[in-house]
Amino acid sequence: MIRTRPTEQGVQAPPQNLTRRVLTSKQTRLGLIMLVTMILFAIIGPFLTPHSPTAVIAKPYASPGDGLLLGADSLGRDIVSRILSGGINLTWMGIAATAGGVILGTAIGLVAAFAGGIVDTLLMRVVDVLLTFPTIIMAILFISMVGPSRWILVVLVAIGLTPGMARVMRGAARPVMRREHVMWARTIGLSSRHILMREVLPSVTSPLMVEIGLRLMWSVVGLASLSFLGFGVQPPDADWGLMVSENKDGLAIQPLAVLIPAACVALFTIGGNLFAEGAARVIGRTEGARS
Amino acid sequence: MAIETTTTDGAVKAAPTPDRSRRTALAWLIARRALMGLVTLWCISVIVFVATQTMPGDVAKIILGPSATADQVAQLNKNLGLDQPLFSQYWDWLRNVLTGNMGNSLVSGQPVSELLSERIFNSATLTVMAMVLILPLSLLVGLLAAVFRDKLLDRSYLGVSLIVTATPDFVLGSLVVALFGTVVFKVLPPVSLIPPGDAPWQHPQELVMPLAVMVLVGVTYLSRLVRVSFIDVMESEYVQLAMLKGLSMRRILFRHALPNALAPSIPAASIMAAYTIAGSVVIEYLFAYPGIGSALVDAVAGHDLPMIQAIIMLMAAAFFCFNQLADVLGTLNKSR
Numbered sequence: 001m002i003r004t005r006p007t008e009q010g011v012q013a014p015p016q017n018l019t020r021r022v023l024t025s026k027q028t029r030l031g032l033i034m035l036v037t038m039i040l041f042a043i044i045g046p047f048l049t050p051h052s053p054t055a056v057i058a059k060p061y062a063s064p065g066d067g068l069l070l071g072a073d074s075l076g077r078d079i080v081s082r083i084l085s086g087g088i089n090l091t092w093m094g095i096a097a098t099a100g101g102v103i104l105g106t107a108i109g110l111v112a113a114f115a116g117g118i119v120d121t122l123l124m125r126v127v128d129v130l131l132t133f134p135t136i137i138m139a140i141l142f143i144s145m146v147g148p149s150r151w152i153l154v155v156l157v158a159i160g161l162t163p164g165m166a167r168v169m170r171g172a173a174r175p176v177m178r179r180e181h182v183m184w185a186r187t188i189g190l191s192s193r194h195i196l197m198r199e200v201l202p203s204v205t206s207p208l209m210v211e212i213g214l215r216l217m218w219s220v221v222g223l224a225s226l227s228f229l230g231f232g233v234q235p236p237d238a239d240w241g242l243m244v245s246e247n248k249d250g251l252a253i254q255p256l257a258v259l260i261p262a263a264c265v266a267l268f269t270i271g272g273n274l275f276a277e278g279a280a281r282v283i284g285r286t287e288g289a290r291s
Numbered sequence: 292m293a294i295e296t297t298t299t300d301g302a303v304k305a306a307p308t309p310d311r312s313r314r315t316a317l318a319w320l321i322a323r324r325a326l327m328g329l330v331t332l333w334c335i336s337v338i339v340f341v342a343t344q345t346m347p348g349d350v351a352k353i354i355l356g357p358s359a360t361a362d363q364v365a366q367l368n369k370n371l372g373l374d375q376p377l378f379s380q381y382w383d384w385l386r387n388v389l390t391g392n393m394g395n396s397l398v399s400g401q402p403v404s405e406l407l408s409e410r411i412f413n414s415a416t417l418t419v420m421a422m423v424l425i426l427p428l429s430l431l432v433g434l435l436a437a438v439f440r441d442k443l444l445d446r447s448y449l450g451v452s453l454i455v456t457a458t459p460d461f462v463l464g465s466l467v468v469a470l471f472g473t474v475v476f477k478v479l480p481p482v483s484l485i486p487p488g489d490a491p492w493q494h495p496q497e498l499v500m501p502l503a504v505m506v507l508v509g510v511t512y513l514s515r516l517v518r519v520s521f522i523d524v525m526e527s528e529y530v531q532l533a534m535l536k537g538l539s540m541r542r543i544l545f546r547h548a549l550p551n552a553l554a555p556s557i558p559a560a561s562i563m564a565a566y567t568i569a570g571s572v573v574i575e576y577l578f579a580y581p582g583i584g585s586a587l588v589d590a591v592a593g594h595d596l597p598m599i600q601a602i603i604m605l606m607a608a609a610f611f612c613f614n615q616l617a618d619v620l621g622t623l624n625k626s627r
Contacts, residue, residue: 129331132611133338134569141342141603144591221459225573228461229588244465248577251465251481252473259469262462266454273457 018205021286022279031213031274038268039095042087049081053238061253073257074247075236083260086238090227090265093154094220100158101215105165106208110196112166113173124170127163135160135222143231153232157219165211172207176200206283213276217269224265240265320622328615335607336388340381343600388604394597398590403601407583409487411605414575414582416491418567421502425509426560430553432510433517434544437552440522452511460570464504464577472500483578501578508570509563516559521552558621565613568606 022028050067051057058072065071070079112123139156146152176182177200185195226232227241235242240261247257368374375383387394393403436445455463472481483497491498524530525548533543575584583602590598 128327129334132331132614133335133607134566134610136569136572137603137606137610138338140572140587140591141339141599144594144599145342217457221457225459225461228459229573229576231591241459241461244461245576248465248468251469255469255474258465262465266458266462269459270454270457273453277453 018209018283022209022282025278025282027274028278028282031271031276031278034267034271035216035275038087038264038271039091041264042091045084045086046088049078049084051078051081053077053081053085054236061250061257063254070256070260071254073243073254074250079254079257079260082238082243083240083264086240086243086261087264087268089150089233089237089239090220090223090241090268093150093157093223094216094268097154097157097161097219097223098212098216100154101161101165101219102208102212104158105162106169106201106204108162108166109169109171110173110200110204113170113177114192114196114200116177120170123166127166130159130163131167136225139222139226140229140231143226148226148231148234150233153223153226157222160222161215161219165215168207168211169204172204173200176203179203206287210276210280210283213272213279217272217276220265220269220272224269317623321619324615324619328611331611332608335611336385336604337381339600339603339607340384343596344377344380344384384600388600393601396595396598398593398595398598403597406598407586407601407605410581410583410586413485413491413580414571414584417498417501417505417575417580417582418564418571420498421505421509421567422560422564424502424506425513425563428506429510429513429517429556433514433556434521434549434552436514436518437521437525438544445518448514452515455507455511460504460508460573461577463507464500464574467500467504468577481578483580485581487581497578497580501574501580504574505567505570509567513556513559513563517552517556520555521548524548524552527551554624558617558624561613561617561620565610565617568610568613 023032046053050069054077056076057078058066058068058076060072060074060076062068062072062076068078068080070083073079073082108123108127112120135157138160139153142152142156182195182199185199190199223232224241227239228245230242230245233239233242235246243261244258244265247254251258365374391404393407395402396406399406432448436448439445468481470476471479479499480497481500483494483501485491485494485497530543530548533547538547571582572584572587574580575582576588579585583605586598587602587606589595590602
């Protein structure tokens with residue numbers, strides 16, 4: 001099948017090229033390395049625990065020694081084991097929520113831009129309403145009623161990410177709709193799905209990449225904060241956000257039980273932000289788009 | 292802290308058409324906003340109602356716990372009006388909310404409005420104090436970063452702000468507590484317990500750390516916007532002309548650049564106030580500060596339904612108002 005190649009100015013490079021271009025920035029590379037390291041740490045960690053992360057094996061806040069590298073937490077559990085196994089839930093939930101929010105938001109944004117007219121207005125009004133409801137408050141509201149199930153948390157955070165994502169993607173897709181290859185595809189009557197997936201989506205990969213980094217950061221921040229408040233991962237399971245709130249009263253005796261999990265969350269989210277901002281800068285420089 | 296600008300798109304759409312005079316356009320805009328606002332607030336009330344009253348899993352069972360007998364559940368359902376049809380339940384609830392009657396707390400039995408008034412006052416004090424510090428500080432920091440653009444100062448500022456933006460509030464808060472409250476220097480109380488009946492400013496020491504975290508987060512967000520709008524203004528023709536005319540840098544900065552650079556930051560400040568409301572839940576919980584954020588956490592832990600409804604409605608309404616204010620301010624800006 002013949003497909004018109006976009007030839008006008010401001011053409012967007014194919015994705016492989018984009019990835020390479022984005023990775024020329026030191027900042028983006030550092031961010032990606034941090035993200036991958038934290039994800040690997042969270043996945044491999046549970047297999048390396050010297051003790052069970054939920055077993056009480058010492059006195060509360062016992063000092064390091066007796067085979068406990070960092071001592072014990074507020075209930076006398078091994079801190080090292082809890083740190084090693086405390087990232088896996090945050091990681092999969094964060095990634096799943098980001099994927100859900102990004103896919104749903106992109107779909108809504110592209111459909112709104114493609115359909116225009118009443119559908120566009122309607123979708124954007126719904127987005128406006130959703131944006132006026134802060135994610136963390138909405139999450140607390142639903143969790144208070146149905147209990148902190150992990151899948152519900154993922155769905156809630158994904159819904160929280162969706163409206164912002166839809167708005168950004170609609171903005172990015174609108175100029176694409178007026179491009180030759182899209183107009184051509186519409187003229188010869190290709191299906192809407194085909195046009196959106198094959199013609200429009202490849203042209204909005206640049207903002208998509210930046211948004212994925214940002215949304216990953218936000219969903220991890222949100223999920224960790226909910227765990228910290230006690231609405232996320234429930235005790236006795238180990239979780240970095242939860243560990244901070246469990247051990248904060250013992251900060252004076254056992255500061256590392258708070259500071260290491262806090263640092264783990266921060267490294268994860270800072271990695272996401274480094275990647276997103278670095279990518280935005282590279283894309284802004286090479287495509288002249290706003291960062 | 293996750294902050295999302297909601298102004299950009301709505302503001303463009305609501306921009307007045309050229310054939311209308313500015314004043315009518317403004318009135319029209321405000322009327323439209325107010326109408327949209329009412330519709331949105333109504334939507335929020337439906338969401339809150341649906342989420343709390345009609346969830347699977349009986350409300351009465353949640354309140355009474357798993358050991359409740361069927362009789363007790365039926366009795367409580369009747370007391371709460373849960374045996375009525377859904378629509379009349381909603382109508383009764385909405386009418387009560389609108390007349391300021393938020394019901395009684397299920398935990399203490401006192402009226403919710405009474406329990407919350409002091410909490411609201413405490414939270415408002417904290418937010419206002421934070422805003423009073425954030426506004427001038429962001430202006431100063433943003434201005435310095437813009438003046439020293441791409442120099443060491445600016446670059447290190449951008450690095451720090453990138454890290455602070457990405458770090459969750461509770462992590463920042465724990466670090467501050469570790470630094471000043473417990474581990475390194477023991478100069479400040481690690482928790483901000485304000486005894487009931489006391490005004491927050493009677494305990495300045497307790498306020499320092501929560502304020503510090505809020506100010507840090509707020510300043511990093513707002514000063515970046517100030518920096519960008521300052522750079523834009525400094526590159527504009529009239530500032531360039533003033534430089535060519537040989538006006539002093541101070542005069543250019545404060546007389547010519549500042550008012551114009553300030554304008555885009557005002558709606559952003561309003562958005563930030565909105566996000567401070569959502570962020571207050573984490574900060575108040577961390578420092579055990581008796582505001583409405585920590586009241587929400589307590590209410591959820593105690594399954595205190597009327598309290599949860601009241602606090603969430605309140606927070607959503609306040610959040611919404613600040614967002615709308617930002618929208619209107621942003622449009623005013625653009626039409627100028």
